[in-house]
Amino acid sequence: MRVLVTGGAGFIGSRVAEELRLAGHEAVTLDAYLPQAHPGQGPREGVDVVADVRDGDAVERALRGVDAVCHQAAMVGLGSAGFLDAPDYVGCNDLGTAVLLAAMARAGVRDVVMAGSMVVYGEGRYTCPEHGDVRPGPRAEADLAAGVFDPPCPRCGAALVPGLVGEEAPTDPRNVYATTKLAQEHLCASWARAVGGRAVSLRYHNVYGPGMPRDTPYAGVASFFRSALARGEAPRVFEDGRQRRDFVHVADVARANVAALEAVRDRAGGELSAFNTGSGTPHTIAEMARALAEAYGGPAPRTTGEYRLGDVRHITASSRRLVEELSWRPRVGFAEGMAEFARADLRGSVGAGATTG
Template sequence: MRERVLITGGAGFIGSRLALRLHAQGHAVRVLDNLLPQVHGADPDVTSPLLATAREVAEVHRGSVTSTDDLRTALAGVDVVVHLAAETGTGQSMYEIDRYVETNVGGTAKLLDLLTNEPHGVRRIVVASSRAVYGEGAYRTRTGDLVYPPHRSEQSMAAGVFDVRGEDGEVLTSIPTTEDALLHPSSVYGLTKQMQESLVMTVAASIGVEAVALRYQNVYGPGQSLENPYTGILSIFSTLIRRGEAIDVFEDGEESRDFVYIDDVVEATVRALSRPAAAGRILNVGSGVPTTVNEVVDALLRHFGASVPVSVTGGYRLGDIRHNVADVRRLAAALDFVPAVSFDEGLREFVEWVRTEPIGSASYRRSLDEMAARKLLK
């Protein structure tokens, strides 16, 4: 059935790819995006290929979720909302607190306020949540007990102790985190995503709108920003490799993340729009496979066929987690889908695309300087 779909943040990495997919399925797509320079460049009409992609298949509105008028216009005649609009970046959120809260929490509140108090035809809303809501996620002790450890202390990391440990000093073992795990974000970004998700799931149920929350893990692939220093290590390290610059690895390089390929994320999101079993559900969207930073560096150098100095520095960022990997069994049950693109396969596609793009700037170094100046980088 042809539907009218609004994607907030729809000119971004995930949103533009989702717009392409929905258009190909015959849906009418509308995008609301503020075209943030950090993502789209100073002149988006010239500097943003993501915007160009969205315009090919969608009705694009330049506006903000923090504006009630912009939201009201974008919602007119819509059947389904995919709420992707958010400020992203764990480190940046720790010192641009007001901006992150205003956009992520305030924008979501405005969207829900309109759906609650004004006539509309929206039947379902899918909100992009994040693995950041878990903080450190789930671990097991040597005796098999399930625990959700507190955030690592600055004192222990300053001493070079990066593993997550129990009260008795035991090194705990990271395990896949399920959706009913304890939520204890370690960053402002994570806190705002938790609030976004909670607002949507609570309010939508009270007004008769179906809601789905997708806890995206570390999304990567062709099309992600190579200029935005807050988009993740794949873009950052790729730019350093292409510039022939050294890679500094934080901690001991054994911290791990769950990398999930963009096409798998889009597939999961499309299914969340229509599958009856998804209504009212909170679902992890990840590969279910942990990959360490050291493994990322090795794989990137191999795919680029390059060699640059790599230094494991022992430095660390306050607010970073050690491990997180998603348990994706509920995703499979609700959407009849499990992400299938392996990290090596996805990375190969990513690197092939990167080779066709201009070499990025040194904005990553500036972002580290900003964090160091605020004593968040040690």
Template sequence: MLGRVLSGVDVVCHQAAVVGHGVDPADAPVYAAHNVYGTAVLLAAMYAAKVRRLVLASSMVVYGEGHYECAAHGVVRPGPRRQADLDAGRFEPLCPVCAVPLEPLPVPEDAPLDPRSSYAASKVAGEHFAEGWARQTGGTVWALRYHNVYGPRMPRDTPYAGVASLFRSALQRGVAPTVLEDGRQRRDFVHVTDVARANALAVVNPPSQGWLVPVNVCSGEPHTVGELAAELAKACGGPAPEIVGGARSTDVRHIVADPARARRLLGFAATVGFAEGIAAFATDPLRESAALR
């Protein structure tokens, strides 16, 4: 089947994946089957069809925690957040040397990969399989590391779809969106139309260096999760969000993107601003979610 589909193709844009960060460890075989084995099957078919260019949908979850700096010790990698700190409402990562709270920085593409869930591990594995394929075949890969994508036709009412969909689904039911931790965790929310444009640029502009070139696909405009919930509640005319504390075992505190490489290598910069995008998302159509199993 793939051989027939790939006949006469110059470049493959691979978007298919099972998504959902930190939902259920029992989902590991599903992620491995679809995101890892499925990608490997595609790469083998591309080799057979002599297709040597791939645009791969990757994710910011490959980074784990974001990029941090200590005033005394420079750029450091924080250790795992302790459950006792989370239970006590102490959410900021600490310097592993002096134990003071760290300052979050934009994460560059050369940051170490540190998957925190089965889904994240499957996205790292997909990048590694794609790079191995490229080295063996002389092919090239753009690994587009999407940050928090939102926009029309997100699936409704599912924890696998991301925080924007969860908030919008709650508001559509007339329920206040619930925000974990203190709501001050920072993310980069990027509109799906900008993500589509990044893919189009990657299709027509092959990498000029390396076998696999990762790039952050982001807005370059960090906001807190609490800001997202409040802005969306206002746009929907719904109840104000509720800050409930707590954190999931796979949650990270801050993960915001450095957009410089995408701008330099792809000519990509996001065009949909946060306020504009969230106002539109308040009335965008959602779709029914597919069952994971």
């Protein structure tokens, strides 16, 4: 199978391309080398097409002879300019996806696997002792400033128990990035219905591993903690550190993409299927920071009470559907992955493009 991987020079896209080749497929990579995602770096050897996914002509050229597309190109993160960077997110993520899908329709390519995100759910699943499953609204800034981080039951105000969210849960994006990721799914679903195509969205959880970008809007919390340790500083843990996430290794995410690409032709045409893609084992941010600091041999994390509006408290999801339908299982355990990540190099510049490890 010949697969076009957009964002193929990125943290996840490059691993997907590598995994495809190991599985005996041909990967064609396209990447724009946006400075936000590749700080201090220019185009490298091994990338087949250096172009923006919004460049329809370039995308059409890249699609020649392609059997399927793995769409990883996106602008990620919560953003650093409030709502002012909304046009950039919408342009990169939604317009880019629309251009890609239109080119696929013209080229007759009918299979796509896209990088989705757990952020489309907003908050995760919560259970009230009296009212069962409930969906709390966005957290109020006054509560966050007062150190009240857990959302209460919206009906009675009781403390809630967090759980695992399934793909059938309603979507509730809480920031610009999340909104664009959900719009990408809607675009893929519309394309699938219009052309009889098959689309899969892998809703990633907190992906980490070697090659993460360093200290950019594209860097996850694990990368920021790892960079702090490299500077000899204690990782700063926001809120009280008890917010729950699912940390999944990039190698497992790459394998999930290959499994989805190999299975997509067996799925029904004209629709999009979504799969949560996580380790299935929640950990708190504080647990992750401690594991990373201990593996690195650096200072212990410092819980600061700081917060960011737009962050959710708990978001962990069940990956049961991915396991059952695509026979995928995560192979890299939490302790093993954090120990590896503590020793790994990160992408990005410290001075003139050097990395530290």
